[in-house]
Amino acid sequence: MIISEEHIKAASVCVDRRIPFALVIPPGAMKSILFASLSDGESALEHGGKRFKPGFFASFFGDSPSEAVYIPAELTAGQLLDSDFIKTCGDMPEAETVAVERSTDFMKYCSSLRELTATLKKNHGKTVISRLIAVDSTIDPIDAFRRYVDTAPGGTYRFVFYTPATGLWIGASPELLLSHKYGSGVFSTISLAGTRKPSDDMWDTKNRVEHDYVTDFIDFHFRNHNLETDIEPYSAVAFGNIEHLCEVISGRGETDPISLLDDLNPTPALCGFPVDQAFGNILSYEMHDRKCYGGMVGLADDDGFAAYVDLRSCLVTPCKNDTYRYNIYAGGGITEASDPLDEWNEAAAKARMLYRSVTDTDADESSDGLSFTGYDEAYSHTVR
């Protein structure tokens, strides 16, 4: 089992006692890594701001690395499972993040997207708009994470973490934002945007246009940091019943890695282009606060760091009667060529695996109007 019983129990103690923690499985890893700490609010960056401190870090959408929350590996699983030790820890603060929000309304989403596409027909560019899918479930969050890990691709960065500032998040990110070994002169990332069914053998123009905004943006910032960019040929990355258009990108040279990360975050894969226009559109047309969705999550050690985009993720809030509210966030790139129903269904397809993990139903069978209904028919029109 990728997550040991000990880590599952230790993570459950952290959830119950609101102890800041992260349980992480990096891409390709066969074992989970646990971080837990009683200290809260410490900066994730070392003095001088040029490196991350060893540990787990996460940030809100649009925040810079210096604002990231930080969890060092201070407490061991053994300590967390020692009830005498836990008694000495006292009570930790409640999460500051109240997450009991409603799912995005289909009609409002469609009218919003119609307005946005009309604006983009004039101004051009791309904006990523997300949906919120809120679902109540009696499935315990650590169990939901275990179920998600069982189904999410092994190439994803799988995480569950809690801090009072962010609340409790579960995710499986297919998107590397930046990895770097200090002093190596190599910076790695991917351009991941464009979504289709695996059965399709073509990437249509809309997907290519959406994708190229991301590649051009990364290439621009790499060059701006005097890095020599190398872009590998297009590939397809599978995520459940969809796949994404991907280019692996590396940059060679020397630059301040934290400042490069700051410039890349968020890329047009989660925000859009031009950046200011996209931020403005998100504020105007999206109907919820993204919180950590679209921010970053990552790991650092003494040698370097790897930061991923916080996506295919949800915020979990404990509710009454042993139920939990799972707020799943999922979106897609909107251009002047977007059709609202297709985009609605594409976001649903991205959320589907997580939805299944946090509930016992398949989304298609759910009767709560969260609507994955019509996915197959509508989606087949999107992807040509």
Ligand SMILES: C=C(O[C@@H]1C=C(C(=O)O)C=C[C@H]1O)C(=O)O
């Ligand atoms: C915005 C999301 O995914 C991003 C958007 C994609 C797209 O628009 O095709 C594809 C992969 C991700 O970069 C999400 O999962 O919520």
